[in-house]
Amino acid sequence: TETIKAVVIDGYPAKAMWVDEFSNFFIPQVNERLAKTNNYKIDWQESYGGTIVKPKGVLDGIKLGLGDIGIVTTVFHNSKLPSQSLAAVTPFVSVDARVVAKAMDEITKEFPTMEKEFSKQKQVYLATGVVLNTYQIFSKERIESIKDLEGGKVAGAGIILRYLDGINNAAGVRGGLTDFYNMLSTGLVDHAMLWPEAAKTFKIAEVAPFMLKADLGAVNSKTVTANSRFWKKLPDEVKQVIQEVAVEYRDHIAEIAMDRAQESLDAYIAAGGTVVTMSQEARKEWADSMPNLAAEWAAGLDKKGEPGTEMLRAYMGKLTAAGFTPARDWAAGLK
Amino acid sequence: MSNILVQGTNKLSRIANVTAIIANTVGTLMVLCLVIVVDYDVIARGAFNKPFGGAVEVVQFTMVLIVFLQLPDVVRVNRLTRSDGFLAIMQPRFPNIAMWVRRFIDSVSAILMTLIAIAIWPEFVEMFETKDYFGVPGVFVAPWWPIKLVIFLSASLCALIFILKVILAATNIKLIRMDEMKDKAVPSGEKI
Amino acid sequence: MSPIEIGVVSVIAIIVLVYLGLYIPVALGVVSFVSIWLMRDDFELSMNLLKIAVGDSVMEYTFATVPLFTFMGLIVSKAGMGADIYEVMNSGFKKVKGGIGMATVGANAVFAAVTGSSIASASVFAKVSVPEMLKYDYNPRFAVGVVAGSSVLGMIIPPSAMLIIYSFVAEQSVGEMFLAGVVPGVLLAIAYIAAIWLMGKFTPNYVGGKPATEYEWMSFKEIFSKTAPLVTLITVVLGGIYTGWMTPVEAGAAGAAVGLIIAIVRRKINLKIFWEALIETGHITASILFLITAASIYSRMLGLAGLPNELAVILEQNQMSFMMIMVIYVCLMLFLGTLLDTASIILIVVPLFLPLIEPMGLSLVWFGIITVIGAEIGLLTPPLGISCFVIKASVDDDRISLKDVFMGALPFAFVMLIVLILLINYPVLSIGILH
Ligand code: NA
Numbered sequence: 001t002e003t004i005k006a007v008v009i010d011g012y013p014a015k016a017m018w019v020d021e022f023s024n025f026f027i028p029q030v031n032e033r034l035a036k037t038n039n040y041k042i043d044w045q046e047s048y049g050g051t052i053v054k055p056k057g058v059l060d061g062i063k064l065g066l067g068d069i070g071i072v073t074t075v076f077h078n079s080k081l082p083s084q085s086l087a088a089v090t091p092f093v094s095v096d097a098r099v100v101a102k103a104m105d106e107i108t109k110e111f112p113t114m115e116k117e118f119s120k121q122k123q124v125y126l127a128t129g130v131v132l133n134t135y136q137i138f139s140k141e142r143i144e145s146i147k148d149l150e151g152g153k154v155a156g157a158g159i160i161l162r163y164l165d166g167i168n169n170a171a172g173v174r175g176g177l178t179d180f181y182n183m184l185s186t187g188l189v190d191h192a193m194l195w196p197e198a199a200k201t202f203k204i205a206e207v208a209p210f211m212l213k214a215d216l217g218a219v220n221s222k223t224v225t226a227n228s229r230f231w232k233k234l235p236d237e238v239k240q241v242i243q244e245v246a247v248e249y250r251d252h253i254a255e256i257a258m259d260r261a262q263e264s265l266d267a268y269i270a271a272g273g274t275v276v277t278m279s280q281e282a283r284k285e286w287a288d289s290m291p292n293l294a295a296e297w298a299a300g301l302d303k304k305g306e307p308g309t310e311m312l313r314a315y316m317g318k319l320t321a322a323g324f325t326p327a328r329d330w331a332a333g334l335k
Numbered sequence: 336m337s338n339i340l341v342q343g344t345n346k347l348s349r350i351a352n353v354t355a356i357i358a359n360t361v362g363t364l365m366v367l368c369l370v371i372v373v374d375y376d377v378i379a380r381g382a383f384n385k386p387f388g389g390a391v392e393v394v395q396f397t398m399v400l401i402v403f404l405q406l407p408d409v410v411r412v413n414r415l416t417r418s419d420g421f422l423a424i425m426q427p428r429f430p431n432i433a434m435w436v437r438r439f440i441d442s443v444s445a446i447l448m449t450l451i452a453i454a455i456w457p458e459f460v461e462m463f464e465t466k467d468y469f470g471v472p473g474v475f476v477a478p479w480w481p482i483k484l485v486i487f488l489s490a491s492l493c494a495l496i497f498i499l500k501v502i503l504a505a506t507n508i509k510l511i512r513m514d515e516m517k518d519k520a521v522p523s524g525e526k527i
Numbered sequence: 528m529s530p531i532e533i534g535v536v537s538v539i540a541i542i543v544l545v546y547l548g549l550y551i552p553v554a555l556g557v558v559s560f561v562s563i564w565l566m567r568d569d570f571e572l573s574m575n576l577l578k579i580a581v582g583d584s585v586m587e588y589t590f591a592t593v594p595l596f597t598f599m600g601l602i603v604s605k606a607g608m609g610a611d612i613y614e615v616m617n618s619g620f621k622k623v624k625g626g627i628g629m630a631t632v633g634a635n636a637v638f639a640a641v642t643g644s645s646i647a648s649a650s651v652f653a654k655v656s657v658p659e660m661l662k663y664d665y666n667p668r669f670a671v672g673v674v675a676g677s678s679v680l681g682m683i684i685p686p687s688a689m690l691i692i693y694s695f696v697a698e699q700s701v702g703e704m705f706l707a708g709v710v711p712g713v714l715l716a717i718a719y720i721a722a723i724w725l726m727g728k729f730t731p732n733y734v735g736g737k738p739a740t741e742y743e744w745m746s747f748k749e750i751f752s753k754t755a756p757l758v759t760l761i762t763v764v765l766g767g768i769y770t771g772w773m774t775p776v777e778a779g780a781a782g783a784a785v786g787l788i789i790a791i792v793r794r795k796i797n798l799k800i801f802w803e804a805l806i807e808t809g810h811i812t813a814s815i816l817f818l819i820t821a822a823s824i825y826s827r828m829l830g831l832a833g834l835p836n837e838l839a840v841i842l843e844q845n846q847m848s849f850m851m852i853m854v855i856y857v858c859l860m861l862f863l864g865t866l867l868d869t870a871s872i873i874l875i876v877v878p879l880f881l882p883l884i885e886p887m888g889l890s891l892v893w894f895g896i897i898t899v900i901g902a903e904i905g906l907l908t909p910p911l912g913i914s915c916f917v918i919k920a921s922v923d924d925d926r927i928s929l930k931d932v933f934m935g936a937l938p939f940a941f942v943m944l945i946v947l948i949l950l951i952n953y954p955v956l957s958i959g960i961l962h
Pocket residue numbers: 638639640641642643644680681682683684685686687
């Protein structure tokens with residue numbers, strides 16, 4: 001038996017769901033399958049929670065060889081990994097983490113763009129991780145449509161803030177996840193864009209007892225990658241096992257994300273929260289108010305000579321084929 | 336011959352020092368800029384419902400400028416954190432040994448700064464070519480390359496100042512820390 | 528070499544080099560660089576470690592708290608707010624044995640709530656409170672000891688540069704760290720006052736001093752005008768953070784602006800002082816953040832070596848008790864405290880002990896308070912005790928030697944140790960406020 005050393009890195013702590021599942025699902029699965037033939041054995045060194053890199057540093061850490069395998073949080077790298085925002089720029093389509101994860105994974109494998117972006121960072125794509133089902137709006141008062149968001153302040157982070165671009169006088173306020181409770185309780189903001197699990201963890205029901213079930217959609221935020229030099233040296237058998245497990249890991253954490261979302265929603269209601277379902281017309285109204293983020297995204301890639309438009313079309317096609325009706329067809333009007 | 340060399344070194348030393356002082360002044364203005372940007376965001380958000388979307392990126396940017404524009408000056412005035420108890424004891428009894436220890440210390444520091452400069456340079460080149468940015472597109476973005484450039488220039492200047500310290504190793508070095516404490520509300524940089 | 532061996536050897540190398548007088552960030556950086564190079568036999572990996580650590584360590588948004596609170600503290604000191612609060616306290620305590628000492632402690636505790644630095648406290652109070660005590664025939668050693676001891680409150684009661692530094696290393700919220708520092712800081716101030724009372728009772732000669740014959744109560748108006756500016760600042764800063772109206776970064780910026788406005792209104796500042804404060808702020812920020820950057824190279828090196836993983840295994844096998852770890856921890860901090868400054872101690876020991884503390888399910892916020900107070904004892908101990916140096920330099924009185932300052936500070940260092948033990952045993956004192 002040949003032993004191969006592998007350093008796994010993430011800046012998030014070991015208790016984060018996707019890290020925990022990497023430890024307790026991904027690694028044991030790989031070990032088990034390698035043990036069957038007993039040709040190879042991996043000696044894993046797991047370094048999480050800032051011991052080697054911070055959350056934003058995983059991409060560079062893998063690139064520079066400080067880790068062999070890592071879980072990259074793609075939302076931090078709009079510039080180096082532009083194509084990873086595909087799910088984020090197509091809101092109001094699907095709230096099923098499993099479907100979005102699968103579609104993203106397939107797009108990665110069918111089009112060269114995403115893998116090219118990773119290979120520029122000297123790493124190999126292994127799996128997509130979708131760890132939350134959907135953003136919703138948590139408010140101090142009962143709200144039903146974007147009329148109620150006008151002139152209000154909405155806490156959020158990253159590209160999600162652009163969902164507010166078409167709403168009259170609505171101001172997006174950036175904040176870290178841990179700040180949202182305080183921001184709401186002091187009235188610094190009136191609403192917050194969060195997913196149910198975060199709402200439960202940070203006891204949002206206490207300060208924002210109304211959830212507008214807008215179902216903005218599941219978004220991919222994690223990618224498992226391996227350092228190219230490390231990957232090239234791996235025996236084919238090991239590569240194959242890791243790739244197999246990567247797909248299972250993708251479905252496994254999406255499944256957990258869905259379960260947790262439901263539990264969290266129940267907990268939110270049990271803690272005194274009220275869920276108001278946004279009507280289809282109101283959702284459509286919001287979606288139509290937005291600038292065409294998806295077209296902007298596709299145009300940006302097209303300009304670089306990448307098949308942005310085709311990727312967007314293919315992605316929308318996959319989700320529609322899976323039975324989802326988008327509130328707005330982001331691919332409509334593309335040339 | 337050696338006279339010319341000494342004069343040249345002295346001249347270079349003056350240039351390095353003046354550059355450090357100018358960089359320091361710019362860095363100092365960045366402190367003011369930081370206060371203004373954050374306060375502007377707080378007021379604009381609280382009073383006018385118009386938060387400044389780029390507050391985070393601008394703060395990150397100014398932090399890099401503050402640190403790396405001022406670092407050469409910190410090195411110049413010997414305020415980089417150190418524990419000089421041993422040197423203080425050695426100085427009166429074995430001034431020669433103390434001087435060589437100082438030269439050793441400054442050489443090691445020069446090497447580290449040079450390594451940092453060498454490590455950062457290709458990053459700068461890459462960022463300059465790819466025009467990579469940080470932030471959220473459509474909200475606020477800032478380019479990476481100026482940051483890498485400032486770090487590179489700062490590390491290079493620090494290395495140069497350390498090398499000059501090795502060459503010019505003054506024999507009459509005092510306990511800087513004690514000197515600086517007189518009539519200053521807050522002395523030595525490292526321990527606020 | 529095993530990771531443990533590399534860890535041990537590198538820590539020893541760092542300590543030796545630092546004691547020799549090498550700049551602390553340079554020692555951390557060079558030793559880490561060489562360790563990785565030797566461990567993996569890969570020069571490029573060492574360069575990459577430098578690249579990633581230098582590139583992203585400074586880019587942290589919360590780092591902005593360092594210059595902002597430093598600037599606020601400098602402006603506040605220069606505006607004479609420390610002296611004001613001292614006068615108010617003094618009018619209340621003067622009659623008691625050791626009263627001026629108690630007033631100094633009280634004033635320091637309040638002043639601490641607007642400055643992040645022990646150095647600022649030490650230099651301000653050495654100038655206003657020591658001469659006053661000498662005027663009333665207090666024992667010089669006692670006088671300087673009180674100022675030295677109470678100066679550490681500046682870095683325990685929030686805002687505090689050391690709590691900020693810890694929160695970076697341990698990835699804890701700055702806001703929570705600040706709140707957790709309130710009760711321990713107040714507790715330490717009370718312990719100091721109690722210790723002074725006991726000294727006055729049992730060793731009156733050591734304290735010295737004659738009762739004040741003429742003293743007047745301050746008028747309400749006077750008290751108000753001397754305390755209002757500080758109270759305003761404390762409300763803005765701590766209130767802003769506590770209620771969540773502002774993040775610590777924003778509170779720092781607001782505090783800097785309000786402090787500046789107060790100083791201008793009271794005509795205590797001119798362009799020259801303003802510029803000096805800015806330059807000073809920049810120097811302090813650069814040296815602290817460069818130190819943090821170097822420390823992050825060091826802790827990443829330990830991570831790459833797999834030291835945290837190994838330590839966790841050792842802990843599991845040996846069933847090391849909580850008490851045992853704490854005793855080792857406190858002793859190590861006291862040892863390093865003889866020569867190193869507080870920030871360096873925190874940056875060296877925390878990465879070593881976090882992997883031991885975290886799996887035990889202990890609060891990392893509590894651990895931060897323990898760390899900061901433990902490391903600050905070193906401010907008072909010879910041969911290198913920063914607070915004592917500052918006091919010696921600020922008092923500028925030939926009758927008081929550096930030795931006097933250290934001897935005077937010793938009883939207060941001892942009180943700190945007792946409070947530290949108390950805080951270790953009763954975590955609720957630190958983290959109770961968070962729930
Ligand atoms: Na303080």
